[in-house]
Amino acid sequence: MNGTRVGNRIIGADAPVTVGWENIPKVEGGPVKRFVFTWFQPTMLVALVLFWYYAPNSIATASTAIALGIAFKVLLLGLEWVNPRHDSWRLTWKELATDLFYVGIGYTLVNMIESYIGAGAIIGWVQDSFAWEKFAWFMAMPLLLQAVLISFIFDFGQYWMHRGMHNWYPLWLTHAPHHYITQLNINKGAVGNPIELFLIGLGIGGFFDFMPRAFLLAGTLGLTVSIYQHINVRFNTPRWWRFTFNTTEHHSVHHSQDYEASRSNYSGTWIIIDRMFGTCIDGEAELLGMEGGRPMSIRETMTFPFTEGWKSIKARLGRGEPPPEPAAVPAE
């Protein structure tokens, strides 16, 4: 298979990847449908930002944020049904049930563990007036600027954590199961080994009911932008949006079976971070997964970091068989 040259890399040599916006299909249908699927994303972003900007303090709480997040996901499930991007990514009962199992683990077990590790410390920090005085200069800035900065700095950290996961074997072991998904759906962001959730800081355990508004606004950017990473919907995303923000197209390239393609688009929200560091590839892929799309069961997802880690430790010590060379091996 011939790939496409992007910079000094060849993308799509092992598995098909469409490179370049001009090669990506557009939403088909009447003017109303095209209008809706062009403006849905920006409209939702503006609406939710306005909500968090003006909501009274009694409503602007983390519980409201969680409730809104769930309602928004249900709406997006509806969109997947109406306008799927690929028929081969159709949600089935089994896929839905499996995805919801991981979501459930995140909301219960992971949340429980996280709250006993981190939440107490964070609450103490937030309630410490001394800490607030230190950050008074930050809070004197316009609220939206604060929110963008928080979101950008957080995503900057995530970018390097994610890139690290793709380059350092011990970290890769926790992230690899997420890359075995073979289709994107709205809940697929939760699919993976739970250890990864701690590392990437996506758990909800850190939430408590008096979040500074700038954090709630920053969280809204996450909800109305990075949630589309794993969505099976065809949008006519506006140019400025896909230049600035991560999209399902970008993230499908990241999940591609093509090795080089998967080493791109690491950010969660701000794809411009990838543009800054030369890891951005504008395009899309339909054929996703690892090892030619081998499905990974829930059991293997849970044990993978340990079993694979043990195998390579044994191999290093020169006992046992050397690990087979699966696609589960990162660059170095």
Place this chain on the structure above:
Amino acid sequence: MKFPFFDHIWHIRGSVPLAPNQTHDEAYDRLMPLFLKSGTTHERSGDTLTFEKKDQEAQDKMSIFDRGVLQIVDAPGGSFLRYRMASRALLYCFLAPLLFLAFAQLNIQIGEWEKASAAAEAGAEEEDEKETIELPQNVIDKALGAPAPEIDGPGAEDEEEGPSPTPAYVFAGLFVALYLGGRILEDRLIKSLFRKRLHGIGDDKGQNKKDAEGETGSRMLSF
């Protein structure tokens, strides 16, 4: 066979009439594409076909099944296909609410334990006065009418209770609903899939497109 109800939890069974004058071989030829999917092994002896599936692909139309037996039975009213298939996905989905209820119990236990240790500490600690910390607000935000920020100071928050068990209860309920929906939906889907295959409608050649669409349509009814 002593507990037929038990068996129905994760087994799906049923029967579908063959097309008129269809021979057994013709019928199995029509069904064969379903058993040539990746991860599927099958064996046919006479009227009976047994299959096993492992690592089913997401889009495999029989992805929920792990093994099963199909048999063609001749009857005065016409031959029919009888099937009985097992699904671990259904079984696990049936059991999932128990897991989430266990998480809820664990959560409550830890909460009680935390409360006990917090009460022991509270005796030594003086109640802080409730105070509100003043926070700065940018003039732009004030002009645009955003609510003034405020935050409760130390001591304002009642003793933390830890995470609530509610999400665990919600997911337990959700999986009961998912199970019931899946048990009914997948029963109907597999029946219609076998019928369409045997009668040669909506197959890979794309004839009778309407029916093929009807199939994905009902698949999406799961919401």
